[in-house]
Amino acid sequence: MAYEGKKSKEWQVIFRPLRQELRIYLLAMICAALSRIANGASLWIIEPFVNQVLIQKQYEKTSSLIFLFLLLTLFSAIFYFVENYLSAMAGNRSAYKQRQKIFTHLQTLSLGFYTSTRMGEILSRFTADLEVIQGFYVSTLRNFFALPIEILVGLLYILHLSWRLTLFSFFIFPIAGFLVLLTGRRMKKAARKARMKIADIMSFLQEAIMGMKIIQLFTLEKVKEEKFAYHNIESYRAVMKEALIRSFSAPLIIILGGITISAILLMSVLESRLSPAFGTGNLVAFLMILINMIVNPLRRVNEVYLAYQQAMVADGRIEELSSAGPTIQETPDATVLPKIYGSIEFKGIHFSYDGTTEVLRNFNLFIPSGKTVALVGPSGAGKSTLINLLLRFYDPQEGEILLDGVDIRRLKLDFLRKIMGVVPQETILFNTTVRENIQLGKPEASSEEVIKAAKAAHAHEFIQSLQQGYESLVGERGTALSGGQQQRIAIARALLKDPRILILDEAVSGVDADSEVKIQEAIQQAFQGRTAILIAHRLSTARRADLIAVIDNGKVLEMGAHDELIARNGYYKKLYDTQFLAKKEMIIG
Numbered sequence: 001m002a003y004e005g006k007k008s009k010e011w012q013v014i015f016r017p018l019r020q021e022l023r024i025y026l027l028a029m030i031c032a033a034l035s036r037i038a039n040g041a042s043l044w045i046i047e048p049f050v051n052q053v054l055i056q057k058q059y060e061k062t063s064s065l066i067f068l069f070l071l072l073t074l075f076s077a078i079f080y081f082v083e084n085y086l087s088a089m090a091g092n093r094s095a096y097k098q099r100q101k102i103f104t105h106l107q108t109l110s111l112g113f114y115t116s117t118r119m120g121e122i123l124s125r126f127t128a129d130l131e132v133i134q135g136f137y138v139s140t141l142r143n144f145f146a147l148p149i150e151i152l153v154g155l156l157y158i159l160h161l162s163w164r165l166t167l168f169s170f171f172i173f174p175i176a177g178f179l180v181l182l183t184g185r186r187m188k189k190a191a192r193k194a195r196m197k198i199a200d201i202m203s204f205l206q207e208a209i210m211g212m213k214i215i216q217l218f219t220l221e222k223v224k225e226e227k228f229a230y231h232n233i234e235s236y237r238a239v240m241k242e243a244l245i246r247s248f249s250a251p252l253i254i255i256l257g258g259i260t261i262s263a264i265l266l267m268s269v270l271e272s273r274l275s276p277a278f279g280t281g282n283l284v285a286f287l288m289i290l291i292n293m294i295v296n297p298l299r300r301v302n303e304v305y306l307a308y309q310q311a312m313v314a315d316g317r318i319e320e321l322s323s324a325g326p327t328i329q330e331t332p333d334a335t336v337l338p339k340i341y342g343s344i345e346f347k348g349i350h351f352s353y354d355g356t357t358e359v360l361r362n363f364n365l366f367i368p369s370g371k372t373v374a375l376v377g378p379s380g381a382g383k384s385t386l387i388n389l390l391l392r393f394y395d396p397q398e399g400e401i402l403l404d405g406v407d408i409r410r411l412k413l414d415f416l417r418k419i420m421g422v423v424p425q426e427t428i429l430f431n432t433t434v435r436e437n438i439q440l441g442k443p444e445a446s447s448e449e450v451i452k453a454a455k456a457a458h459a460h461e462f463i464q465s466l467q468q469g470y471e472s473l474v475g476e477r478g479t480a481l482s483g484g485q486q487q488r489i490a491i492a493r494a495l496l497k498d499p500r501i502l503i504l505d506e507a508v509s510g511v512d513a514d515s516e517v518k519i520q521e522a523i524q525q526a527f528q529g530r531t532a533i534l535i536a537h538r539l540s541t542a543r544r545a546d547l548i549a550v551i552d553n554g555k556v557l558e559m560g561a562h563d564e565l566i567a568r569n570g571y572y573k574k575l576y577d578t579q580f581l582a583k584k585e586m587i588i589g
Contacts, residue, residue, distance in 0.1 A: 021090035028086035032146035035079035042072035050281030091137030111393035120203025129314035136311035154293025188309040194238035257295035336415040342531030343369040349399035360554040372532040374542035377551035421494030425506040427486040429478030435470040441496035457492035
């Protein structure tokens with residue numbers, strides 16, 4: 001996903017939190033104004049202190065002026081604290097809401113989005129880019145308003161002290177503005193590249209961690225280390241380009257401020273001649289206010305603008321994520337079925353993942369209600385694609401899929417998926433307890449219901465043998481359990497839903513013989529009284545189905561019961577003989 005920032009949307013990064021937390025931000029800005037006014041007033045006291053106490057020797061005014069100075073400083077500090085805290089509150093709340101909104105949005109996106117987008121790219125936008133925006137909300141956004149207030153208050157004070165010197169100092173503003181805009185454009189370009197390089201690192205790291213077993217198995221550590229070093233140095237160079245721009249811009253403002261102050265010192269000689277009332281105290285107060293409330297804020301304005309450009313890039317990347325819409329959507333009149341019988345029909349299905357190569361071509365298949373149908377055929381024949389279409393992870397380009405005679409595109413998505421229990425080919429378990437993993441099928445299920453589903457899946461016995469039983473943690477992606485144990489928990493999870501339609505995708509793939517027997521028993525029990533679809537490479541599983549559909553090249557080649565297909569001596573018979581012969585040779589060997 002390339003960054004496609006639009007100028008019309010750039011200010012959203014500022015106005016979005018303002019809309020969400022307007023009252024808090026307004027209160028923070030009021031405190032910012034009061035803090036700057038108090039700070040400027042405390043510096044303005046320097047003028048009477050120098051002129052009256054130090055030069056005119058009016059020592060009786062010392063305590064009152066110092067007390068007033070400390071009081072104003074205290075007020076400034078208190079208002080600054082409130083401003084800082086309220087800004088942090090508003091910024092963090094805005095970031096919290098945005099993070100929650102994006103996560104919710106991610107769950108609405110269709111499966112195709114996740115198959116076509118790098119996981120590291122998504123994680124980078126959700127973490128690194130959101131952190132940039134959160135930092136902008138919390139630390140930088142308030143300065144968009146506080147710094148202009150501070151500069152305006154400073155200008156009013158120095159204007160009171162000397163209008164001629166104030167007008168003379170104005171030349172700093174257009175030059176500073178030019179420098180800010182110049183470095184800002186460069187920063188935006190550098191920030192965009194840095195965000196992309198960080199995404200590259202996260203994608204590579206996520207892929208390496210997920211594939212660590214293969215990396216170690218094939219001793220690819222050195223190869224991966226070299227590739228990571230390449231991504232790492234590219235990221236380092238990109239962020240150092242950002243650092244160079246930021247480091248170079250601030251000294252320019254400092255130099256400009258130094259030139260301005262030097263010019264003010266020269267002009268102060270003329271001012272003292274034209275205005276006899278302009279004394280040492282006026283000059284000292286003028287310079288202190290100029291430095292603290294104009295020059296230094298101008299330097300921070302540059303830093304704020306650079307941070308703003310970084311936030312713009314991050315916000316553009318987040319906006320891309322937020323604007324990605326689901327390709328699978330409900331129709332406005334989507335409905336639910338009052339009663340579910342469970343008949344399924346694929347009619348004239350044409351489907352392609354990439355829009356060019358068809359996986360299914362004029363595919364037709366009818367699955368009667370209450371029957372168990374096994375889908376067999378070589379890898380890539382389109383068996384798992386059928387399940388993806390039935391669950392509406394994708395929609396076919398042509399044709400329709402009927403559930404009890406109703407096109408599934410006319411049904412509510414949550415209804416469609418709730419009436420189906422699925423045991424996927426790759427068992428996905430979350431790093432929580434056995435009980436909670438089973439309860440994913442029905443979050444409100446009682447302990448008795450969970451145990452009943454586990455017993456039906458022949459999982460109760462091994463769960464009881466775990467150290468903490470149903471409260472045992474399964475580990476990251478279920479690594480604390482064997483493959484067969486993971487499969488049986490997945491079956492229990494599907495059964496807990498008590499689905500009218502049960503789908504098992506290669507449920508016994510990659511498990512040992514003992515686990516296969518137990519899973520087979522669980523499958524046979526699970527299929528009773530339901531419409532069931534079983535994708536199977538092992539024909540020992542498929543032969544128990546009521547009907548077997550042989551699929552190859554996106555079409556149904558044969559369909560019938562096991563004995564019927566064997567008698568036909570067709571494609572299924574060849575598959576069966578091949579597997580039987582291979583199994584026989586393994587036993588003899």
